[in-house]
Amino acid sequence: MKKRLAVIGHPISHSLSPLMHNNEFHELGLDYEYEAIDVVESELELVINSFRSLDFSGFNVTIPYKEKVIPLLDEIDEEAAAIGAVNTVVNRNGKLIGYNTDGQGYMSALENISPTWKKKKILIIGAGGAARAIYISLLRHSAAMIDLTNRSVQKAENLKTDAKVSNSNVLSISEAEEQLGNYQIIINTTSVGMKHTSGVPLQLTNLNKEAVVSDIIYTPMKTTWLQNAEQKGAKIMNGITMFVNQGALAFKYWTGISPNQERMNQVVINNLKERNNQC
Structure with missing residues (x-):
């Protein structure tokens, strides 16, 4: 069974994180699947608690929930606490631990x-x-x-x-x-x-x-x-480099494996160029 990952935010359809991560999982032969989930604030706590399921390895958090997610987690690391925001969460046997990789x-x-x-x-x-x-x-x-x-x-x-x-x-x-x-x-x-x-x-x-x-x-x-x-x-x-770097750090938190950041960077650049050509 594939391990699941996600990014939550509102709106979220523009996110390049699923493309970047899923391509890298495929290239490395890892059995993970990453999706974007649009979450309205009234459902935030319900969604976060659903991620405690053991088939979810973790998730990313983007605007507008980086601060709002903190009270819903079990623990946050020192840097995330100092910043006052979380963008990466790891599920360790149902315990949700927050980090900030930005x-x-x-x-x-x-x-x-x-x-x-x-x-x-x-x-x-x-x-x-x-x-x-x-x-x-x-x-x-x-x-x-x-x-x-x-x-x-x-x-x-x-x-x-x-x-x-x-x-x-x-x-x-x-x-x-x-x-x-x-x-x-x-x-x-x-x-x-x-x-x-x-x-x-x-x-x-x-x-x-x-x-x-x-x-x-x-x-x-x-x-x-x-x-x-x-x-x-x-x-x-x-x-772009900040986006890729923060994603690579999250990738390692979830999988324990360092991804190929140059490849991730190229996937993002190629997609952005494609979008620009379609405009």
């Missing part, structure tokens, strides 16, 4: 493009769940200096307070734009620039051309913001 997934992606990132001055745009995972994970792994900017300055202040750090500055968007040349890494964690939306999260007029400009969006694969940064000579990084 922050580590991003950190691994950043390491590839900027091996000395721990010595760089970093600016994070946004203060939502993705910003929280990246901010806290980078801080926990010895980032030297990370500042925050957000349209709601208070929300960014709240994130800084929750992280219990004193050496971060919170800037308004206009302040961040003025001081942008001081940063070697700029990370957009907002949805501004995602497919079917317009605009940029931050003007790049004062960008240091030696900077790394990173966007966790992967649809489109190169947002207008990343195109602008590239034209200014900056290194750019979209959200």
